[in-house]
Amino acid sequence: MTQQGRILKAPLWVGITVGVVGLVVVALAQNIANRHSIEDNLTRRSSLALEKAGITGAQVDFVGRDGSLVVTSTADIIRAEEIVGNLEGVRVVDVTGPDLPPRDPWITISVDGSTVRATGAVSSEALRAALTGRLGTQDGITVDPAVGDEGVAGLAGIVSALGTTSKGVSIVLNTGRITLSGSVESAAIHDATGAAAASAIGPGNVTDLLTVVPPPKEIQKALIALPPITFENDSAVLTAAGRAAVARAATILLANPAVVVRIEGHTDTTNSAEFNLALSRARSTTVLNSLVAAGVDRSRLSAFGFGETRLRVPDTTPQNRAINRRVEFIVQNP
Incomplete structure (x- = not known):
């Protein structure tokens, strides 16, 4: 027989291999088809069960027997998980709510x-x-x-x-x-x-x-900078200039309602010590009452008189005596 007429036979193992591969391909195709059928069935039954329970608009997806759901309301998450998870053929189910905007920071x-x-x-x-x-x-x-x-x-x-x-x-x-x-x-x-x-x-x-609220030291400075509070001679009656000075003090105190003030009255040595003590007390009380009349809370104020016991300068000239006759505001806040 010539070489051209010779019939070549494939080894037996080649035929067996081809047959096995063919069977595997057929099995894989059938498995994929069955898997898709299972997924479609579970998806359809899950959607129907959710709609029957009043949960509409849910996105249902299955990979094999494992399901994932996205519901339109976070309030439905637990109920949807129970409904789908109890269906025959479902292995696990993961349920999430809609993407929510971030909460406002607090x-x-x-x-x-x-x-x-x-x-x-x-x-x-x-x-x-x-x-x-x-x-x-x-x-x-x-x-x-x-x-x-x-x-x-x-x-x-x-x-x-x-x-x-x-x-x-x-x-x-x-x-x-x-x-x-x-x-x-x-x-x-x-x-x-x-x-x-x-x-x-x-x-x-x-x-x-x-x-x-200015610090107490700033309020004290403002009160010190006021014009002198003056009275009629040997009297607790305010002069016009004295009333104007008290009105300015009231404005400062009303603007700073937390400030507590002690009002101190002082005199020169012109009269007796007893008279001067009584006069200084009467004058500080007059200022207190005037501030209250202007709207300052009485509980923030106290009045004291020291007579001639706290002279600021030697009481030897008319100018010095005018300096010693005074009413002072002392801020009590620390």
């Missing part, structure tokens, strides 16, 4: 002099570290990825604007607003703090309840 910062405390939550550890680092406090700031960041970055700037002299100030970031309350020493600090809050959250989202 942070409260208290500032009392140089002491700063903070509570609340921010969205990340990096933001927490940045905020607490600038505030100089680790109090109560936690991390919650579900909260938003609006206004958080500007809080430290508000604290910086307050300085270290403000008392009992509260900074609250909540529902997209910043609320400021407490007292600051000057209008300049008040304005700088308000501007920092407006920069952090927007001018229309700031509630400013801050009050300006």
